[in-house]
Amino acid sequence: MIDLMGIINLNEAEEHIGELSRSRSLASIPFAGRYRLIDFVLSNMVNSEISNVGIFIQHKYRSLVDHLRSGKDWDLARKRDGLFVLPPAYTRTPMQVHRGDVENLYSNLDYIYQSRQRYVIIAGANIVSNMDYRGILEYHKNTEADITVLYTKANCGTHDCVRSNILGLGPEGRVLSISEFKDTGGYQNMSIDMFIMKKDLLIELVNGCIARGDYDFVKHCIIKNVKRLKVYGYHHPGYVARISSLQSYFQHSMELLNPHIWKELFFKSGLIYTKVKDEAPAKYIHETEVTNSLIASGCYVEGKVENSILFRGVKVHKGAYIKNSVIMQKGNIGSGVILENVICDKDVHITANKQLKGEYSYPLVIKKGRVI
Amino acid sequence: MHKKACVAMLLAGGQGSRLGILTQKLAKPAVPFGGKYRIIDFPLSNCNNSGIDTVGVLTQYKPLALNSYIGIGSAWDLDRMNGGVFVLPPYVKEQGGEWYKGTADAICQNSNFIDRFNPETVLVLSGDHIYKMDYSLMLEYHQKQKADATIAVIEVPLDEASRFGIMNTDKEQRIIDFEEKPAEPKSNLASMGIYIFNWPVLKKYLFEDELNRHSTHDFGHDIIPKMLADKRNLKAYSFRGYWKDVGTVESYWQANMDLLGERPELNLYDSKWRIYSSNPPRPPHYTSATAKITNSIIAEGCLILGEVENSILFPDVYVGPGAKVKNSILMSGAHIEDHVVTDKAIIGRKTVLKQGTVVAAKKLDGQQKIVVLDIDMIIPPHTTIEASLSCSPPEDELCKREE
Helix, strand or coil: CCCEEEEEECCCCCHHHHHHHCCCCHHHCEECCCEECHHHHHHHHHHCCCCEEEEECCCCCHHHHHHHCCCHHHCCCCCCCEEEEECCHHHCCCCCCCCCHHHHHHHCHHHHHHCCCCEEEEECCCEEECCCHHHHHHHHHHHCCCEEEEEEEEECCCCCCCCCEEEEECHHHEEEEEEECCCCCCEEEEEEEEEEEEHHHHHHHHHHHHHHCCCCHHHHHHHHHCCCCCEEEEECCCCEEECCCHHHHHHHHHHCCCHHHHHHHHHCCCCCCCCCCCCCCEEECCCCEEECEEECCCCEECCEEECCEECCCCEECCCCEEECCEECCCCEECCCCEEECEEECCCCEECCCCEEECECCECEEECCCCEC | CCCCCEEEEEECCCCCHHHHHHHCCCCHHHCEECCCEECCHHHHHHHHHCCCCEEEEECCCCCHHHHHHHCCCHHHCCCCCCCEEEEECCCEECCEECCCCCHHHHHHCCHHHHHHHCCCEEEEEECCEEECCCHHHHHHHHHHCCCCEEEEEEECCHHHHHHCEEEEECCCCEEEEEEECCCCCCCCEEEEEEEEEEHHHHHHHHHHHHHCCCCCCCHHHHHHHHHHHCCCCEEEEECCCCEEECCCHHHHHHHHHCCCCCCCCCCCCCCCCCCCCCCCCCCCEEECCCCEEECEEECCCCEECCEEECCEECCCCEECCCCEEECCEECCCCEECCCCEEECEEECCCCEECCCCEECCCEECCEECCEEECCCEEECCCCEECCCECCCCCCCCCECCCC
């Protein structure tokens, strides 16, 4: 039993993901052939023995609630503790103007008060990684820090660091400053916006922010207090994908085709759980040609697939050719279709002999449920 | 207890000795099938899809894997407040206890379980067959015919009929004669081992049979012939569709291979009739640039770098570069290193084939036997294996050591 509770704070800016987040929050964007983004942080918490997880939702949460349901698929349907989906502030104070996530935390302070764990980890859903928080909690206790911030060495020359927070580190990992990424490229100590602290400190920070009229958790509660509090950085050495835009979504999807990343992300310190679907295993016929691709269960592949990711239940008909693309759940790709650099959202049907092409730096996104 | 119209009793205690190595360490209904499933998933999923929510599973032989697999039945949505799945092993009573002496005895010893639900009918199933069937249609038929018992039958080729229990019926589908494995079959209607009985009638016969010292306490041998002799109204219910007894290694291998191809008779991709199973949390499988996969079924978590043809791969199988897997069934976690060749082989769970090993029987007159390798084996590099092998820890060289 670990003395740590999890808070998943769904406050990420999702407008840069474009079409994929039109009808869903960033947390429930499908990723890696069978998951939603939230599965990674949620599974990491469960694999770290955290049994009390509160999810602070913001908006567009129908698909998220449908995905999580009782939390059973993550072993979080518990009598004691378990999964708590906490409503946004505007459901409590409907007639007011709402500005930020601190208001959400504030309106659910009862839940945080009543939780029996002494420590809390606060994380978002936009970080795809496989990590064990137990060692990080030990580090937090050993440094006697008020707050431990997790960070990664991000290559901002090749990856999207826009709108991320960069740490200024002093000796022994003490965080001296946190500021938004300014176009400087190179390797940066990029915060992955996961914070470990005592629950009492979180309550104090939230109350303090609200009292001053502040509303943004990271900017106002954390960054503003960096000088006053003892904040340490913890470097996570493993693979980290930060999904912040359509380009980074596509780039990180394609990185999964590297078997080393595939192994690390799905097996390293624990398995990644998701809502189960009872699909049959994937099926290949005589003419099938699949190379360098990820194929989920329930897929029925008759055509050619190269450097691509097929989600659960995708059907690829004879003579179809899918290259450098992501086909989400239940996609139906007709015979003779050619796709390149395309992301098909769920339930897309491409009828026979259509040709669609995007660019690697600007993939073509086909809206959910579209028939082309 | 809520009254239930129908309670299903699934006979899952048989040893399945003809499956050899496959059932050496677990009961037959727990044998893996089709890249994801276990045999028992088929009757349990049929129950769920047919709206039957109360199932007793009678276990006896090596029940550990089976019991832990069934759990509280969540995989088949059978974790219910009223009803659900119940594992029923033999138990000790005031006057001592006994193992299940036969299929009928197994039900008889659990008549108190069935009585709790006070059902009109009892559906008796076995855990040996691969098929999809809507039991609710059979139940409807049974009620319409006002039968005392209804037996599901399937047409088999006449020259194979002597392997089955054969029904002879009149024009109204009333069973007039039943012969277990007849030398000269009079019809080709084979019993599928699926029975519906009116519970009060069955109960009477079970208790009578229990007192008969000469009885083998078996439905096919004792109960059905006795009911026929008493001129009870027994009806045959004709089933059309895929149905396969997987009692032998050959039929087990064939039933797996039957899933391949473009239009297999048994469609596992029908979302209206899913076959439920446990769903291990594994990522989509990865097919590398060097891999070549044709006519196969590949489960999640597999990592394929070599060639796979006409094969079934369970979760977490690794196929190394230059390896050739053909006509084979690789159970979960099987590890096939580079340049290994398998042909017509069944490789047990987590067994490791080191590089350059060949697993294939010699072809004799165009016939090739199936080679079965046990679970948790470790085969040294460049070994040639032409016959089935099992391993018995701890002294066996070919067994994995405890880590």
